[in-house]
Amino acid sequence: MRDNIYANPHSEVKDFTFDRSVVEVFPDMIQRSVPGYSTIVSSIGKLAKQFQQENSNIYDLGCSLGAATIAMRKFVDAPNCKIIGVDNSEAMVERCRLHINAFKSSVPAEIQCADINDIEIENASVVVMNFTLQFIPPEKRRFLLDKIYAGLKPGGVFILSEKFVFDDETINDALTDLHLDFKRANGYSELEISQKRSAIENVMKIDSFQAHIERLGNVGFSHVSSWYQCFNFGSFIAIKK
Numbered sequence: 001m002r003d004n005i006y007a008n009p010h011s012e013v014k015d016f017t018f019d020r021s022v023v024e025v026f027p028d029m030i031q032r033s034v035p036g037y038s039t040i041v042s043s044i045g046k047l048a049k050q051f052q053q054e055n056s057n058i059y060d061l062g063c064s065l066g067a068a069t070i071a072m073r074k075f076v077d078a079p080n081c082k083i084i085g086v087d088n089s090e091a092m093v094e095r096c097r098l099h100i101n102a103f104k105s106s107v108p109a110e111i112q113c114a115d116i117n118d119i120e121i122e123n124a125s126v127v128v129m130n131f132t133l134q135f136i137p138p139e140k141r142r143f144l145l146d147k148i149y150a151g152l153k154p155g156g157v158f159i160l161s162e163k164f165v166f167d168d169e170t171i172n173d174a175l176t177d178l179h180l181d182f183k184r185a186n187g188y189s190e191l192e193i194s195q196k197r198s199a200i201e202n203v204m205k206i207d208s209f210q211a212h213i214e215r216l217g218n219v220g221f222s223h224v225s226s227w228y229q230c231f232n233f234g235s236f237i238a239i240k241k
């Protein structure tokens with residue numbers, strides 16, 4: 001279904017939530033809003049194959065409808081690997097379970113409805129946060145990343161995709177303009193762009209590209225790099241020694 005949630009004027013633009021109305025249009029919304037999304041999702045599947053370890057867990061934190069989980073199930077083939085998807089939106093989890101069950105795979109996948117700040121991360125070869133950290137309160141991010149690092153096995157990988165702000169204002173303006181043109185080219189009106197920006201401004205707090213790199217190093221990851229960027233969106237890999 002086409003995302004037209006902000007196509008008409010809202011008398012009051014409420015803070016964005018991943019409710020049932022968003023779930024209904026989510027594939028369209030994220031495809032038309034996040035540049036490079038489908039490339040990132042399919043590559044996450046290939047990265048999971050590169051870093052999979054037998055007898056381990058693979059986490060998809062903030063899984064939404066399970067796009068990254070489904071991509072990983074296509075590539076993961078190590079013995080006794082289980083994918084654990086977690087999301088705190090009941091509407092997302094309900095629909096995600098239907099999506100996962102619609103794809104035949106020998107890789108077990110379990111979808112939990114929970115707050116990722118409250119769950120255990122253990123025996124992990126791969127942890128994915130595909131555009132999720134930006135919705136976690138900033139003061140909770142470091143503790144969550146420390147938990148992810150502690151729960152990863154040696155040689156494990158953390159894959160983190162985010163929207164970025166850039167410290168250099170000239171660069172930030174240029175890449176933001178490219179993103180807005182991307183949305184316009186995908187059929188969003190100025191009204192939709194403006195109302196969506198208002199809806200997410202209190203609930204989606206983005207960090208700088210540099211802050212992500214520095215924090216991942218401070219958390220303890222031995223190898224950290226950006227592996228994909230499209231305008232002001234992109235993805236990092238961080239590998240535990």
Ligand SMILES: Nc1ncnc2c1ncn2[C@@H]1O[C@H](C[S@+](CC[C@H]([NH3+])C(=O)[O-])CC(=O)[O-])[C@@H](O)[C@H]1O
Pocket residue numbers: 018030041061062063064065066067068086087088089092114115116117129130131132135136
């Ligand atoms: N504290 C939390 N605990 C659990 N889930 C949360 C929390 N906060 C937010 N979420 C969930 O994180 C997801 C963010 S969307 C991820 C896309 C997906 N990864 C994809 O690859 O398609 C990104 C976007 O829409 O831009 C939503 O499903 C929230 O319910």
Ligand SMILES: O=C(O)C(=O)Cc1ccccc1
Pocket residue numbers: 016029030033034163196200204
């Ligand atoms: O950054 C934006 O302009 C977005 O629209 C990102 C987004 C995509 C999907 C759900 C919430 C936010």
